[in-house]
Amino acid sequence: MNVVIISVVSMGTMGALFAIGLAYASKKFAVEVDPRIEEISSVLPGANCGACGYPGCDNFASAVAKGDAPSNGCPVGGAEVAEKVADIMGIDTDTDDEIKIARVICQGKTCHTSVKYQYDGIKDCRAAAKLGSGNKSCDYGCLGFGTCVDICSFDAIEIIDGIAKINPDKCTACGKCIDVCPKSVIDLVPYSQRVIVDCNSKDFGKKVKSSCVVGCIGCKLCERSCPFDAIHVEDNIATIDYEKCTNCGICADKCPTNSIWEDKSKKKKA
Known part of the structure; x- marks a missing residue:
């Protein structure tokens, strides 16, 4: 009986000592967590798209709290989230930066271009691009197999008449479609830009005419x-400096092939 009592007391004493030791160790070696990380995470959209340059929203929140990332570094959340994050951090943020959206720089619809061959492979632009730069007559144009559609987390892209079309009101400029496009035909443009060169071809004029009208x-x-x-022509393609462009539309009016798109719905009338 005494042996049993001694064993119980010994085990109880050891358990108490271990508990005290663990409690001390937890306080001694505890890693302090910045409470702002949780606050920042709570105001982020939770898309975990990686557009901020970090694997997920929690990682971005941690980077902001440490001062390694800007408060306005979440393109999905935009100015509203940037202001909330800046408020948590107790800093000012520049929310006046021009909002950008992704745009498919191509007008190679089935009515404007043709195909070099019938493609019956995997419906993936990356796979198709490995076969002679794709089946489209223009080696620089959108292939239209929807790889960008599959990667978009915001349902902002659809295939219309053979090419990808991005809804500017749904696009968050996360950049996933840009990274996945094998033709580099998607670019970020200012949301307010109303004049855009909608062509990606670097070919000379004669070859361009034979592949896309x-x-x-x-x-x-x-x-x-x-x-x-x-606007200047470099590598056989016109390029617009959006900081200098006033959206006057003169270049679009002068373009003989209509390769320069202009949103005339918001154009001021004389």
Whole structure:
């Protein structure tokens, strides 16, 4: 009986000592967690899309709290989330930066271009691009198999008449579609931009004409007509400097192939 009592007392004593030791160790070696991390995470959209440059929203929140990431680094949340994060951090943030959206820089619809061969492989742009740059007559155009559609977490992309079309009101500029496109035909443009060169071809004019009726032929009419020095032809393709562009639309009016898109719905009338 005494042996049993001694054993119980010994085990109880050892358990108490272990508990005291663990409690001491937990306090001695505890890693303090910045309470702002949880606060920042709570105001983030929770998309975990990686557009901020971090694996997920929690990682981004931790980076902001440490000062390694800007308070306005979440493109999905936009200015509203940036202001909330800045408020938690007790800092000011520049929320006046131009919002950008992804845009497919191509007008290669089935009515504008043709195909070099019948493709019956995997319906994936990356797979198709490995076969002679794809089946489209333009080697630089959208292949239209929807790889960008599959990767988009916000249902912002659909395939219309052979090419991808991005809904600007749903796009968050996360960049996933840009990374996955094998033709590099998707780019970020300012949301308010109403004049855009909708062609990605680097070919010379003669070859462009034979592959797409609305392709840029590098004629430089747009360059010569721009009053603001905002558009130049480089590598056989017109490129707009959005910081200089005033959306006047003169370049679009002068373009002989209609490769420059202009949103005339918001154009001021004389």
